[in-house]
Amino acid sequence: MRTWILHGTLPRRRGFTLIELVAASAIAALLMVGVLMIFTSIVHDRERLMKARTTDAQDVNQLIDLLRRDLASAVNLPGQSGGDLVMQTSSSLDEQTLTFVDRPALVSYQLVDQAGEGKQGGRCLYRRQQRTDEPVMPRAMVSLVAYHVRQLQMQPLSGGSGQKANGVHLHVEFDDPAANINRVLMLH
Numbered sequence: 001m002r003t004w005i006l007h008g009t010l011p012r013r014r015g016f017t018l019i020e021l022v023a024a025s026a027i028a029a030l031l032m033v034g035v036l037m038i039f040t041s042i043v044h045d046r047e048r049l050m051k052a053r054t055t056d057a058q059d060v061n062q063l064i065d066l067l068r069r070d071l072a073s074a075v076n077l078p079g080q081s082g083g084d085l086v087m088q089t090s091s092s093l094d095e096q097t098l099t100f101v102d103r104p105a106l107v108s109y110q111l112v113d114q115a116g117e118g119k120q121g122g123r124c125l126y127r128r129q130q131r132t133d134e135p136v137m138p139r140a141m142v143s144l145v146a147y148h149v150r151q152l153q154m155q156p157l158s159g160g161s162g163q164k165a166n167g168v169h170l171h172v173e174f175d176d177p178a179a180n181i182n183r184v185l186m187l188h
Contacts, residue, residue, distance in 0.1 A: 085109040125149040148175035
C-alpha cells in the first residue's frame with residue numbers, strides 16, 4: 001500500500017483547475033471573435049473598394065463639375081507639369097459644407113499611383129486645396145476625386161488676340177475607356 005492512504009491525505013496532482021480552464025477558454029473565444037471581426041472587416045473593405053473602383057457616369061459628371069468650378073474661378077490658367085494641374089483660384093471649397101466660398105486658394109489636381117498596383121494604371125486623381133488667405137500655416141484639404149485615372153490633360157482654348165482663354169479642352173483617360181472624358185469646358 002501506498003503511504004498516502006495511511007496519512008489520510010490525497011496526493012497533490014499537477015494540472016489545471018476548473019477556473020483556469022474556463023478562463024483560458026474565455027480568452028481563446030475572445031481572440032477568435034477578434035480575428036473573425038478583423039477578417040470580416042477586411043472582406044467588407046475589399047468589397048467596398050472594388051465597388052468604388054468602377055467609374056460610373058455620376059462620378060464623371062461630378063469630376064467635370066468640380067473642374068469646371070475650379071477653372072471658372074481660376075485667376076490664371078492652370079499650369080500642367082507631369083500630369084498635375086496647378087491653379088490659383090479666387091474661390092475655394094469649404095471643408096464643412098462642401099460648397100464654394102469666396103476665399104482664394106491654390107488648387108492642384110494630382111495623379112498618384114495606388115500602392116501595390118504598379119505602373120499598370122491603378123492611379124487616383126486627388127484634388128489638393130490650400131487657402132492662400134490664411135496668414136499662418138495654411139491647412140491643405142486633400143480629397144480623392146476619381147479612381148483608375150491613366151492620364152489628365154488640359155489645353156486652353158484661344159480667347160483671341162491678347163485675351164484670356166474662354167475655355168479649355170479637357171481630356172481624362174480612365175482604365176475603363178467607356179468612362180473617358182474628352183470635352184470642351186467653357187469658362188464664364
